[in-house]
Amino acid sequence: GESVGLHLPTLSVQEGDNSIINCAYSNSASDYFIWYKQESGKGPQFIIDIRSNMDKRQGQRVTVLLNKTVKHLSLQIAATQPGDSAVYFCAEKGHTGNQFYFGTGTSLTVIP
């Protein structure tokens, strides 16, 4: 099956700093990627997505970067706030399949 992994299982940042969460994926045929945020006891919440024909996409305080050469995905959160504390997952989907494959997640802690 697919293998979607994260470089760091935990990340602590000071409030106001920028956060970068990384994700490595194994299937070069994957063409759609999503970042999710999951707070304790809740379901994953969609943050931002990107298609393989793009290298970068920006949302409100978030930016996703896709490097297809090294099969790497990152999520940047600007001016990190305490409410950003959560587990962040990446997910990938191949253009021929109906399934998403999820990474194990990175736990982000924002220090006030």
Next chain:
Amino acid sequence: DGGITQSPKYLFRKEGQNVTLSCEQNLNHDAMYWYRQDPGQGLRLIYYSQIVNDFQKGDIAEGYSVSREKKESFPLTVTSAQKNPTAFYLCASSISPRGNSPLHFGNGTRLTVT
């Protein structure tokens, strides 16, 4: 508000009993999914349904069953055949199973079997 509702939030059962988890969506999405989440692991797909009266097994379907009689509803039954049923179960939906559209998740049901 449109969304996905899973109930109950917490469920306790004795070993050997079947249990059914509810999932309802009012997003008018065609596709619905069930995932299982265990500590330290990524979400794993149990079953998915692309359209009413049709569903396919995911990676870990053994010991589970589903039905899709209505577009809005996709209940999951955890049977006594599931060897390790204690987990956090997440239901999701998407506009279409094909193409690139994100999954929308409910807030999960935590099942504990003793």
